[in-house]
Amino acid sequence: MPLKRRSKIRYGSLLIYAIGDKLVNDAIQLSHDVTASIKNDSRLFEDELGPDYLARVFLDRCEGTSLGGFVPPDAILVPIPRSSPLKEHSSWPALRIAEALLAAGIGERVEPLLERIEATRSSSRDHGERLPERHYATSSARPLDLFADCPVVLVDDVIASGATALGMAWRLDDVIGRRDLRVLAIAQVKTVGDASFDLLSPTVGEIRFDPESGKASRVP
């Protein structure tokens, strides 16, 4: 009998990826540059690559915040695939982030259990599409012999509606069974307009599924 799909999942994020008028709000450009350096694994400040810098920030700056303790020490970090299939030796931002987190002492190990088998539009550019089912249908997961209570943290660079993460969680549930599973994204998309905001904004919330619309949404 197939598992009933989970209708919600906890998420955590560290930074804001701001949406607004760059011409009016200078801070928006910085949020884009920081996020780009994470996605592209490129030099951010001085000579440190983005993911390594952000992993250090996560470790140093999240204690005492809502994000402190979000990743259990025995967690398996599972990177979320890109929006298209990958050829060998290709850039995979979420894998690089997961490896940087592990190197900083966060989580127990990295397991790339998920794979994208068919292209889908990147959720960060697909403002109207929040369908976890599409991500479920275009991905596959390999099983892994894990101890039953081992928590899993899905890792991604940017979270928008949470549709990608929820679809991937469903896919993972199929092969490893229901367990403590949460999502960690380096940045969350937030519309700021011309308002000021804190780039470093540790947040814990929930991704929820609406069965009527088939869409996911993130709170906050």
Added chain:
Amino acid sequence: MRQDTLSGLLGHLNEIESKKAPASIYLDGHEEILYLTPKISVVGTRHPSELGGKRAYKLAWEIAVGEGVVVSGLAQGVDTIAHSAAMKAGGKTIAVLGTGCDVAFPSENAKLLDQIRRDHLAISQFAPGTPAKRGNFPQRNRTMALLSDATVIVEAGETSGTKHQGWEALRLGRPLFLLQSLAESGLDWVNEMLQYGARPLLDSSELFEVLPAVTDAHNAVEAPF
């Protein structure tokens, strides 16, 4: 002209970039152009259709007017059109060569290369004096993908060498765009690239939505936290 390494010029390369990065880079011209963003490769066939040529011109012009840097390979056809349009629009261009920086290929582009070396920037991974050799151009195309923030393929046939740059852009995680007309061509390699993340491009404004801001990245940004 001087010689350097890519990591010496651009800072630490990540593991994916290092895999196919050239050992040396020769620069001839205004080096500061290398640090401007966004740098957008405009590439394609050596024998574009009339419409393809116009599209290449328009695209390169609009990139230059938008203060992006047009990167191309000095080949005849789309590359020549792209360099020329960028310069006529008052913008900047980088030529990434499959020969030494002092060797024009094709020879008809000698004046173009001189102008680029004088007023813009020529880059090569091949030592001065290196002639055109077939095997150099796929390597050049991969280096062009690495140096650029994005690649746009304007028009290309089934056997075009431009494909090497497209696949390398995808491997590096750089945005790869195919002009809408090419994306709808039905060519096998085009369909395969779309499956692996290439995006159709209808309007040049889409480039600036997804790429880094117009900046001079030579100076490191101060860490905000």
